[in-house]
Amino acid sequence: MLKVYGTSMSRAGRALWAAEELGLKFEHVPVGLDGSTRKPEHLRLNPNGHIPVIDDDGTIVWESMAINLYLAEKYGKAPFWPSSPADRARAYQWSFWGMTETEPHLIAVFRNRMMLPKEQRDExxxxxxxxxxxxxxKVLDEHLKGRPHLLGPDYTVADLNVASVLLLAPMIGVNLSEVPAAQAWLEKCLARPAAQKIGGYK
Ligand SMILES: N[C@@H](CCC(=O)N[C@@H](CS)C(=O)NCC(=O)O)C(=O)O
Incomplete structure (x- = not known):
């Protein structure tokens, strides 16, 4: 059976969201951020000492976006996992965009406004x-004007992946009112039943 390692209060939340969205039966192993990721048994799964990791009947995958793209390809069908190479390329494009163009800035805000001890924060x-x-x-907002989802009419793994990165924005006080199309899209993604279930995991 598929095992998803990592507390929902981490990037593992996005793997849990994908597993829920796909309606998979899986076991959740809530490895926490208390040093457990550096234990030998975890390092055997992910030598980087990070979560999430999945073990899908012996197929070990780490890196949250790789996990979600793997799960979508293996267990999803169109439109969630797009059928054409061009649309799949767009799913990869937006997933990597979320990770590289937005996540580092979101994490910097999170660390320096919330996560670090007060004396270590750098405003x-x-x-x-x-x-x-x-x-x-702004790029996201312009793209979503007149388009309900990233790839067009349908909700796909691209929406899940990007929304799973941007969900940090409202939590850390990033004002999205200047990007209303992006804001409305994010709210729509986060209202999905599968996304709502993540809070119920440890
Ligand atoms: N690029 C990786 C980042 C993974 C990562 O840094 N995860 C954090 C939790 S959100 C972690 O495992 N931190 C614990 C540690 O580094 O010891 C991914 O997206 O999976």
Whole structure:
């Protein structure tokens, strides 16, 4: 049976969301952020010492986006897992975009406004990260004007992956009102039953 390792309060939440969205039966192993990811048994699964990791009947995959694209390809069908190579390329494109163009800035805001002990926080780094987020968020907003989802009419793995990165934005006080199409799209994605279930996991 598929096993998903990692607390839902981490990037493992996005793998749990994908597994739920696909209606999979799976076991959740809530490896936490308390040093458990550095234990030998976890390092055997992911030598980087990170979560999430999945074990799908012996197929071990780490890196959250790779996990979600794998699960969507193996267990999903169109339109969630797009049928044409061109649409799949767009799914990869948006997934990598979310990870590379937005996530580092979101994490910088999170760390410097919430996560780090107060004396280690750098408000200038948070302000810089917020400034750096503006351009990619504008790209997303422009793209979503007149389009309900990233690939067009249908909700796909691309929406799940990008929304699973951007869900951090409202939690850390990033104001999305200047990108209303992106904001409405994110709210729609987060209202999905599969997304709502993530909070129920450890
Ligand atoms: N690029 C990786 C990042 C994984 C990552 O950094 N996960 C964090 C939790 S969100 C983690 O495992 N932190 C624990 C540690 O590094 O010890 C992914 O998307 O899967």
């Amino acid at each position: 200038q780094a948070a302000t810089n990260a917020l400034e750096s987020l503006k351009a990619p968020l």
